[in-house]
Amino acid sequence: MEDLLEGLFEVLFEIIVEGAFDAASSRRVPLPLRIIAAIIVVGLFGGLVFLMIFGGIRCLSDEELTNGVVLAVILFAFAAFVAGAVIWKFVKAYRKRSTDNSENTENQT
Numbered sequence: 434m435e436d437l438l439e440g441l442f443e444v445l446f447e448i449i450v451e452g453a454f455d456a457a458s459s460r461r462v463p464l465p466l467r468i469i470a471a472i473i474v475v476g477l478f479g480g481l482v483f484l485m486i487f488g489g490i491r492c493l494s495d496e497e498l499t500n501g502v503v504l505a506v507i508l509f510a511f512a513a514f515v516a517g518a519v520i521w522k523f524v525k526a527y528r529k530r531s532t533d534n535s536e537n538t539e540n541q542t
Contacts, residue, residue, distance in 0.1 A: 450477060458526040478519045485512035 456462045456470040489508035492501040 450474065454522070454526075458523075458530060460530065474519075478515065482512045482516050485509075485515070 453470040453473045457467050457474055459467070462470070485508045489505040489512070492505040492508065495501050
């Protein structure tokens with residue numbers, strides 16, 4: 434039963450995140466909806482990064498945890514990786530959209 438719920442949540446989360454990201458970077462979606470979709474994506478990934486950083490700080494301050502520094506470094510590195518991956522994906526989608534727009538304007542002339 435636990436595997437079924439885990440799979441269901443994974444599929445739902447993937448649909449929400451991918452749908453929001455695609456909507457945020459699509460010119461066909463109205464601007465207010467793109468802004469809301471971008472806020473959802475940034476909020477989800479920002480919250481995830483915040484939780485990883487918060488967990489790393491808690492590991493550093495926990496005196497009972499023997500490998501707290503190693504775990505904190507791993508959490509900080511993973512948080513930086515997630516933040517970098519999200520920023521890279523937004524930049525990649527923006528560049529693709531701007532090159533598509535320049536090709537469309539060249540074809541119209």
